[in-house]
Amino acid sequence: MKRSSLILLSMLVVFTMFLAACGKTEEKNTATEQPKTESEKPKEEAPKKDVSLRVFSTFGGTDAAREAFQAAIDEFVSKNPNVKVENDTMSANDDGFRTKVNTDMTSGNEPDVLFYFVGADAQGFVDAGKVVPLNEILDADPEWKAGFSPAALENTRQKDGNIYAVPLTGFYEGLFVNKKIFADNNLELPTDWDKLKKAVETLSKKGIIPLAAPFDQSHYVIEHFILSAAGAKGHNSGLLDGIDPNWEKGYAAMKELYDLGAFPKDAATIDLSMASNYYGEGKAAMILEGSWAMGNWKDPNVIDNTTVLPFPVMPGGAGTGKDIIGGFGSGFYLPKSTYDNADKKDAAIALLKHLTSPAVIEKIALANGGTPAAAGVEIKGKTQTATDGFAMAASASSVNNPIDSMVAPETFSTLRAGVQAVVTGKKSPADVLKEAKEIEDANKK
Amino acid sequence: MIQWLDPKLHPDTPSSSEAASSFKFGRIGAARENKTQVVIKMKGDRKYIWIFLFPMAAFLTLFLYYPFFKSLYFSFYRTKGFFDKKFIGWDNYERLVSDKLLGAATLHTLEIMLYVLIFQVGIALVLAVMVDNITKLKGFFRSVFFFPVVISGTAISLLFVLFYNYNFGLLNNVLAGLGLEKVLWLSETNALKAIAVPTVWHYVGFYFVLFVTAMSKIPEDYYDAAKIEGISGFKKMVKLTIPLILSDIKVVITLAITGTLKVFDFVWVISRAQNGTEVLGTYMYKKAMVDQNFGYGSTVAIYMVVLGVVIALLANRLLKSEEITY
Numbered sequence: 026m027k028r029s030s031l032i033l034l035s036m037l038v039v040f041t042m043f044l045a046a047c048g049k050t051e052e053k054n055t056a057t058e059q060p061k062t063e064s065e066k067p068k069e070e071a072p073k074k075d076v077s078l079r080v081f082s083t084f085g086g087t088d089a090a091r092e093a094f095q096a097a098i099d100e101f102v103s104k105n106p107n108v109k110v111e112n113d114t115m116s117a118n119d120d121g122f123r124t125k126v127n128t129d130m131t132s133g134n135e136p137d138v139l140f141y142f143v144g145a146d147a148q149g150f151v152d153a154g155k156v157v158p159l160n161e162i163l164d165a166d167p168e169w170k171a172g173f174s175p176a177a178l179e180n181t182r183q184k185d186g187n188i189y190a191v192p193l194t195g196f197y198e199g200l201f202v203n204k205k206i207f208a209d210n211n212l213e214l215p216t217d218w219d220k221l222k223k224a225v226e227t228l229s230k231k232g233i234i235p236l237a238a239p240f241d242q243s244h245y246v247i248e249h250f251i252l253s254a255a256g257a258k259g260h261n262s263g264l265l266d267g268i269d270p271n272w273e274k275g276y277a278a279m280k281e282l283y284d285l286g287a288f289p290k291d292a293a294t295i296d297l298s299m300a301s302n303y304y305g306e307g308k309a310a311m312i313l314e315g316s317w318a319m320g321n322w323k324d325p326n327v328i329d330n331t332t333v334l335p336f337p338v339m340p341g342g343a344g345t346g347k348d349i350i351g352g353f354g355s356g357f358y359l360p361k362s363t364y365d366n367a368d369k370k371d372a373a374i375a376l377l378k379h380l381t382s383p384a385v386i387e388k389i390a391l392a393n394g395g396t397p398a399a400a401g402v403e404i405k406g407k408t409q410t411a412t413d414g415f416a417m418a419a420s421a422s423s424v425n426n427p428i429d430s431m432v433a434p435e436t437f438s439t440l441r442a443g444v445q446a447v448v449t450g451k452k453s454p455a456d457v458l459k460e461a462k463e464i465e466d467a468n469k470k
Numbered sequence: 471m472i473q474w475l476d477p478k479l480h481p482d483t484p485s486s487s488e489a490a491s492s493f494k495f496g497r498i499g500a501a502r503e504n505k506t507q508v509v510i511k512m513k514g515d516r517k518y519i520w521i522f523l524f525p526m527a528a529f530l531t532l533f534l535y536y537p538f539f540k541s542l543y544f545s546f547y548r549t550k551g552f553f554d555k556k557f558i559g560w561d562n563y564e565r566l567v568s569d570k571l572l573g574a575a576t577l578h579t580l581e582i583m584l585y586v587l588i589f590q591v592g593i594a595l596v597l598a599v600m601v602d603n604i605t606k607l608k609g610f611f612r613s614v615f616f617f618p619v620v621i622s623g624t625a626i627s628l629l630f631v632l633f634y635n636y637n638f639g640l641l642n643n644v645l646a647g648l649g650l651e652k653v654l655w656l657s658e659t660n661a662l663k664a665i666a667v668p669t670v671w672h673y674v675g676f677y678f679v680l681f682v683t684a685m686s687k688i689p690e691d692y693y694d695a696a697k698i699e700g701i702s703g704f705k706k707m708v709k710l711t712i713p714l715i716l717s718d719i720k721v722v723i724t725l726a727i728t729g730t731l732k733v734f735d736f737v738w739v740i741s742r743a744q745n746g747t748e749v750l751g752t753y754m755y756k757k758a759m760v761d762q763n764f765g766y767g768s769t770v771a772i773y774m775v776v777l778g779v780v781i782a783l784l785a786n787r788l789l790k791s792e793e794i795t796y
Contacts, residue, residue, distance in 0.1 A: 120760050127552040127762075149553040234637075241742045291636040294656040294741040299635070308637055433550070435761035445744065468550060468763075 082140035085114025089320025177398035190356030194395030197351035229286025237309035256343030263431035276454030598681030627739035
């Protein structure tokens with residue numbers, strides 16, 4: 026009895042702690058609210074009112090630019106002592122943060138400054154008028170506007186022609202290759218399809234994972250195989266106006282490589298971070314990833330021997346072999362709720378300007394290996410790999426936004442689910458694409 | 471009612487059965503008296519009853535019934551993200567009927583339910599009987615067996631990811647150390663069973679505590695009588711302990727069934743619901759959150775509620791037995 030009452034007591038304690046934790050967040054909330062009430066009573070001494078801003082971004086968790094972003098915020102706070110900034114982050118590794126942003130934006134819990142994707146992901150809250158167009162604010166400060174490279178700013182333009190998000194860094198995706206593993210096995214780098222096939226065959230026989238890729242989170246696999254098969258135009262046309270026959274080739278090529286042993290044995294159940302782990306630990310020779318992934322590969326044997334190539338064109342594919350996936354897929358938004366709040370508006374705009382100043386952009390780009398969105402910032406990599414990546418992006422014949430920004434989320438899930446079904450021979454590429462097309466049509470009704 | 475109390479079987483022990491029955495009637499008589507007192511008293515306190523019930527009722531309405539009816543409402547809409555929805559009548563339900571993935575998810579959920587019923591409830595019962603029979607360290611074992619319940623499912627799942635992983639995993643490292651071939655633990659045939667292991671282990675302690683508590687409520691007289699009869703060990707468990715806690719077993723089975731319908735974290739973290747491990751919880755999450763098709767996601771949720779109620783009712787019907795009072 027005594028023991029069980031002890032257990033009960035400790036559970037009570039834990040529960041009380043939980044409640045206490047809840048209480049604290051509430052306190053925080055009231056702190057955020059405070060400036061509102063203060064604003065009604067004008068203060069005599071303080072020249073500027075105390076403002077508290079919540080900035081939501083994905084620069085948290087294992088993000089390579091986490092520290093650089095926090096430093097940029099600290100710098101702003103030290104220059105503007107009247108502004109408190111709450112750096113609210115969530116990892117971008119899973120889809121959870123999309124849900125978080127969307128629920129916040131619909132439920133009246135908008136952050137004061139939001140860092141999020143542009144394009145299809147943002148279309149919902151853009152159409153609902155939850156964020157303000159930044160065109161006029163940009164035009165009002167020519168110096169700030171001129172700081173951006175025009176291409177970067179253009180890339181964040183929404184369908185309606187307005188710019189709602191100011192970009193920070195861009196990204197590119199590609200085939201990251203461990204040169205050492207290739208050299209050790211007397212293989213040439215996979216610059217064309219035959220060399221890729223040869224490498225896959227040889228490496229899988231030796232027990233090295235040729236291409237670290239998961240089936241479920243197969244975003245990059247789908248993008249690159251389809252880009253290689255259908256070319257930039259076919260890739261970017263999505264599924265709404267019919268199925269590009271070349272897409273089938275892309276899926277068929279996945280099966281071809283799978284049959285040669287390209288993917289890890291447990292590709293069906295691992296996630297992206299585990300695949301990245303395999304590459305980062307030197308267990309895999311290649312990986313399809315984005316520029317942001319480099320920061321996670323700490324082993325010098327891997328990162329110092331890594332280069333990045335465009336995914337080669339498959340036989341009969343419409344790609345040029347120099348097409349890449351990339352762009353400035355995200356930026357800082359100014360929610361309408363902040364814009365309408367007289368106290369927060371100026372502080373938030375000042376913070377936006379600070380976070381997208383060339384100096385900050387340069388630091389973040391250096392940290393996460395992304396393309397800086399600022400004009401005149403020298404594109405240099407922290408590592409040779411990053412420099413190789415910039416060179417690849419610079420010589421690309423086309424830079425394309427990823428497929429998931431062209432189709433509905435449910436359609437993309439169907440395409441993802443199709444990868445395992447096709448490579449294991451359960452479904453034909455045509456069946457998978459037909460299924461995805463049906464979902465896409467139902468969604469556009 | 472209880473076999474060993476039948477005087478025909480044990481004609482030579484009138485004293486023990488008499489004692490038991492007089493004890494029984496004594497208790498019931500007292501309880502009846504109490505009840506009438508309580509009823510009289512409660513009439514004047516109705517106001518307070520409502521006052522104390524209100525916060526919970528409000529809480530349940532806000533966080534349980536409102537979302538439930540909202541889901542019902544959404545199940546008639548086709549949603550596009552968070553901002554756009556369109557009434558489509560019964561379309562989502564038509565899709566539900568022909569959805570092969572949902573059928574597979576249902577079967578996988580039922581398979582896990584089977585493992586849970588056999589192993590989770592079974593192991594909990596065996597452990598409870600064993601702990602009930604020892605005199606020393608009872609509290610220690612209770613705490614130890616209960617401990618996994620306190621750990622979050624996600625943390626346990628992450629642990630098992632590291633056990634099962636093909637390349638770095640603990641299990642395969644042990645196999646490699648023994649000079650054996652590596653095993654793909656999460657293969658298409660194995661994955662669901664591999665996930666059932668932590669699922670079962672996680673909650674054994676909870677049911678174990680329920681069983682131990684139920685057993686501690688059995689009056690000592692019964693065991694004393696059994697001792698005089700010379701009944702002990704396995705026979706005591708089957709003929710005495712288990713029949714006496716049958717109503718608790720029923721509760722545990724209902725809890726286990728409804729709990730299995732909610733399995734999510736283990737599947738999501740360990741296998742990402744791939745390789746034939748999609749269960750209803752993950753399927754609903756995928757449809758609603760990943761695909762942002764809240765309409766169909768809500769329809770799946772409604773289906774889960776209906777399925778859960780039906781299975782729980784069915785289980786209750788199958789386990790119907792007389793209530794035992796002591």
